[in-house]
Amino acid sequence: MGTVVDAANKEANGIAHTNKKVTVVFVLGGPGSGKGTQCANIVQHFGYTHLSAGDLLRAEIKSGSENGTMIQNMIKEGKIVPSEVTIKLLQRAIEENGNDKFLIDGFPRNEENRAAFEAVTGIEPEFVLFFDCPEEEMENRLLSRNQGREDDNIETIRKRFRVYMESSVPVIEYYNAKGKVRKIDAARPIEEVFEAVKAVFTPPSDKVAA
Ligand SMILES: Nc1ncnc2c1ncn2[C@@H]1O[C@H](COP(=O)(O)OP(=O)(O)O)[C@@H](O)[C@H]1O
Ligand SMILES: O=c1ccn([C@@H]2O[C@H](COP(=O)(O)OP(=O)(O)O)[C@@H](O)[C@H]2O)c(=O)[nH]1
Numbered sequence: 183m184g185t186v187v188d189a190a191n192k193e194a195n196g197i198a199h200t201n202k203k204v205t206v207v208f209v210l211g212g213p214g215s216g217k218g219t220q221c222a223n224i225v226q227h228f229g230y231t232h233l234s235a236g237d238l239l240r241a242e243i244k245s246g247s248e249n250g251t252m253i254q255n256m257i258k259e260g261k262i263v264p265s266e267v268t269i270k271l272l273q274r275a276i277e278e279n280g281n282d283k284f285l286i287d288g289f290p291r292n293e294e295n296r297a298a299f300e301a302v303t304g305i306e307p308e309f310v311l312f313f314d315c316p317e318e319e320m321e322n323r324l325l326s327r328n329q330g331r332e333d334d335n336i337e338t339i340r341k342r343f344r345v346y347m348e349s350s351v352p353v354i355e356y357y358n359a360k361g362k363v364r365k366i367d368a369a370r371p372i373e374e375v376f377e378a379v380k381a382v383f384t385p386p387s388d389k390v391a392a
């Protein structure tokens with residue numbers, strides 16, 4: 183089941199609307215919990231398009247946009263970029279893509295992100311895939327990620343963990359209260375985590391009895 187992107191709101195946001203019907207899954211979990219890694223697997227197996235909010239923001243910095251410096255400073259400090267910036271990037275990516283099902287990775291990161299995205303796009307997630315991982319494991323993964331990210335240093339990592347606990351966990355709790363959270367134990371090898379992920383995306387009718 184999809185959602186009709188709200189035409190009036192989209193017009194107000196300055197983006198041409200197509201009333202595109204889309205299915206969205208939010209992929210949430212702490213920094214280093216494995217969101218990006220598992221999204222790549224889901225794309226291969228289930229035909230979703232992966233939209234990483236962090237990747238879109240980093241591309242915006244590289245593109246030399248007028249918001250670039252502001253975004254760069256916020257990421258370096260582990261802070262959450264104003265939602266209108268992130269939502270515009272996500273909305274554009276959805277519009278430009280021919281696919282009708284999307285994984286939105288690393289967004290919404292706070293209540294305001296969540297409410298604004300829903301108000302602007304009219305999109306509610308089908309469900310929320312939540313990667314649950316202890317902080318110690320996430321810290322080890324981030325410190326050895328080696329992607330040259332300016333925020334993968336211990337000082338920024340600590341700030342990101344705090345923002346995650348204070349601002350992002352309440353979003354997961356909000357969806358949990360609506361019965362929309364599919365929680366995955368992410369502190370296991372990548373292949374094992376993906377087995378659990380597959381079970382979430384496979385319709386019950388397609389599941390082969392063990
Ligand atoms: N299940 C796992 N076990 C060990 N390392 C992992 C696992 N999942 C991801 N990683 C590694 O941890 C780092 C962070 O993973 P990533 O997918 O970028 O997380 P996130 O997008 O949630 O920050 C990467 O270097 C990745 O290769
Ligand atoms: O919706 C978002 C997603 C990301 N970020 C910023 O981008 C950084 C990196 O996010 P990403 O999801 O790439 O990091 P990960 O959780 O995968 O380590 C965050 O710490 C924030 O500063 C943000 O402000 N809003």
Ligand SMILES: [Mg+2]
Nearest residue numbers: 217218236288
């Ligand atoms: Mg990521």
